[in-house]
Amino acid sequence: MTPEQWLSLATHGLVPEAQRRVRAEYLAHLEDALEAGEEQAEVVSGWGDPVQAGRDLRRAHLTIQDAEHLTPGYAPSWKGFWRAQAEDALVVAVPVIFLLRDFLTGSAKPEDVGLSLSMVATLLMVGGLRWWLLSRVPLRPVPRAGLDWLLRPMSVFMVLLVVVLGWKLSQNLTAVVPLLRSELAASPELAFILAVLAFHVSRLRRALRAAQKVQAIQAGEQP
């Protein structure tokens, strides 16, 4: 196996910057070893199993998959603000569509209109707050990832759900589980919503893991 083939296997899945660093170190090692009189084949064989090395390197470095979960942030301008709002557009559109439907069918009730409008306002505020914090406040990668996740419409929805469940629990502890069971049986949409929420939570775990790697890399590399 040539050094290039070995490195290509070992650095598979790493972001380009990490690939460059790993390659530079192994090639420098090879250069030193050749200068000391070692044979190339002997050196590459000493590198061991590239697949195993790759597995360990992916634990230490940012992978392409990790990078997808990093918070890119927003520009501190109107363009950045509108980008943050556009990311939530699909979720904001839901109460608006329901509101329009109720208006068109003439079934709009004042309390439903109020609820829909307050939902839209909350979502717009959450998007704005996310834009402001991520574009203006200097944060380390981990709190940044946490805030980005928390200020997403799905997280807001989760918080509301937890508040409602907490309130129900405070009312009657034993009634919540049967209530959830009956709700799940009655509406398959609820199961879908819970699955989406579980996926959303898993995104937080991945985002935090990626941010922790970035934070560790920033702390480990001296300027």
Next chain:
Amino acid sequence: MNQKEQLRLLILGVLERQPEHGYAIAQAIKARSAGVLNAREGSLYPALHLLEKEGLVQSQEVEIGARLRREYRLTEAGVQALVKARGEWQAQVQAVGAVIGGAG
């Protein structure tokens, strides 16, 4: 202590004396153990990078004889981890010695 933990201890032990780059660390392990221990480079660099991720070592690119090399140095947390791991290793050696005997 498994092989990976042993390698981490060896790396920290080498870096305790002075900052070194990868090839020099591998050579120091080989030389100090009189050729008995051989850090396979395939696992040496991932171990170094993981130690860096955990904040036990720091790295910096330096020019050595007109060549660019990444040099690693122990952090304060690395020194503490070395002291702890060394104690664990000595306890393990003593325990194995007590079982197999022959140490006098």
